[in-house]
Amino acid sequence: xxxxxxxxxxxxxxxxxxxxxxxxxxxxxxxxxxxxxxxxxxxxxxxxxxxxxxxxxxxxxxxxxxxxxxxxxxxxxxxxxxxxxxxxxxxxxxxxxxxxxxxxxxxxxxxxxxxxxxxxxxxxxxxxxxxxxxxxxxxxxxxxxxxxxxxxxxxxxxxxxxxxxxxxxxxxxxxxxxxxxxxxxxxxxxxxxxxxxxxxxxxxxxxxxxxxxxxxxxxxxxxxxxxxxxxxxxxxxxxxxxxxxxxxxxxxxxxxxxxxxxxxxxxxxx
Numbered sequence: 548x549x550x551x552x553x554x555x556x557x558x559x560x561x562x563x564x565x566x567x568x569x570x571x572x573x574x575x576x577x578x579x580x581x582x583x584x585x586x587x588x589x590x591x592x593x594x595x596x597x598x599x600x601x602x603x604x605x606x607x608x609x610x611x612x613x614x615x616x617x618x619x620x621x622x623x624x625x626x627x628x629x630x631x632x633x634x635x636x637x638x639x640x641x642x643x644x645x646x647x648x649x650x651x652x653x654x655x656x657x658x659x660x661x662x663x664x665x666x667x668x669x670x671x672x673x674x675x676x677x678x679x680x681x682x683x684x685x686x687x688x689x690x691x692x693x694x695x696x697x698x699x700x701x702x703x704x705x706x707x708x709x710x711x712x713x714x715x716x717x718x719x720x721x722x723x724x725x726x727x728x729x730x731x732x733x734x735x736x737x738x739x740x741x742x743x744x745x746x747x748x749x750x751x752x753x754x755x756x757x758x759x760x761x762x763x764x765x766x767x768x769x770x771x772x773x774x775x776x777x778x779x780x781x782x783x784x785x786x787x788x789x790x791x792x793x794x795x796x797x798x799x800x801x802x803x804x805x806x807x808x809x810x811x812x813x814x815x816x817x
Contacts, residue, residue, distance in 0.1 A: 550586040550594040558597070565605055571736055573602040574610025575637050578623070581614035588616075592623060599627040608633035608736055617645050621652065630654055633736070635683055638663055643676050657732065661685035665713055675717050679728055684710040 565573065576598045578591045585591070602609045611634060613620040628634070631654050639646070639658040649656055658677050661684075664670045674682065686707035715725035 550591045553594045553597070558601070561598075561601070565601070565607065570607070572608040572610055572635070573598060573605075574608075574635065575612040576609060577612035577614075577637075578616040578619050579612065579614040580616045580619070588619065592619065595620075595623050596627060599623060603627055603632070608635065610635040610637055612637045613641075617641050621649065625652060628653070633657075635659060635736070637661075638685060639673070639677075640670060641673070642669075643673055646673060646676055657681045657683050657735075659683050659685045660710055660714060662707075662709055665709060671713070671717055674714070679714070679718055679725070680732060682714060682729065683732055684714065684729055686710070 564570065576595060578588070578595055579585050580588065580591075599609065609628075609632075611620060611624070613636070624634070630652070634653055634656045635658075636649070636656060637659040638661045640663070646658075658674070658681060660674050660682050664674055684707055711726055711729065712722060714729065715722040718725065
């Protein structure tokens, strides 16, 4: 969507950013023929090829985005990258024929599975045809925004837990086994700060509906509330967050347990 702004100055800035030792790849880059007002195909192809050449020069994996442009995207990839090049195809949304073609052209291609797949059974069936060793879970989910929390960003990690659960169910394996494999997939690209789910958490129940996300509820408020003076939430550059824990109906809990919990609560307050 920004191809029309790409020039030598931007390429120089990009090269400077990619020189950082912590950079592990280039992306997302690709061709978008779906979004309204997208730049011309010719311009997008020119910029995409330039960025692929840059990634190859620096020996960096690439993360690809492709919207209504499968043949145009794979044609560019084949012009620049070799069979063994490392590629992540973000939020793969094509069919099994396209999947087979990509696998025949590239031996180290990985496919993104996002919350978008939770509500699309056809794409779930495609993901099931991918080797689980070639799946990268994603959290981006603009269509799963929480109405009660309009300020939450679209790529909030809140959503990725459902993707781990979905992949485990699609491959009919325990969540822990799926999580371990998906983390190994991340390590292929040296992503050390990857999401590490706890399969015993209440945030990982079985899917009960297409739109089910998690058992937790995000509470959001505006930045202005945090920045107000005097600052009630920030002291000495430290943010304080108040949390409440509901133990349910304590009347059904044995008396000695109630007393123990009350005692511990009192000790913590002291």
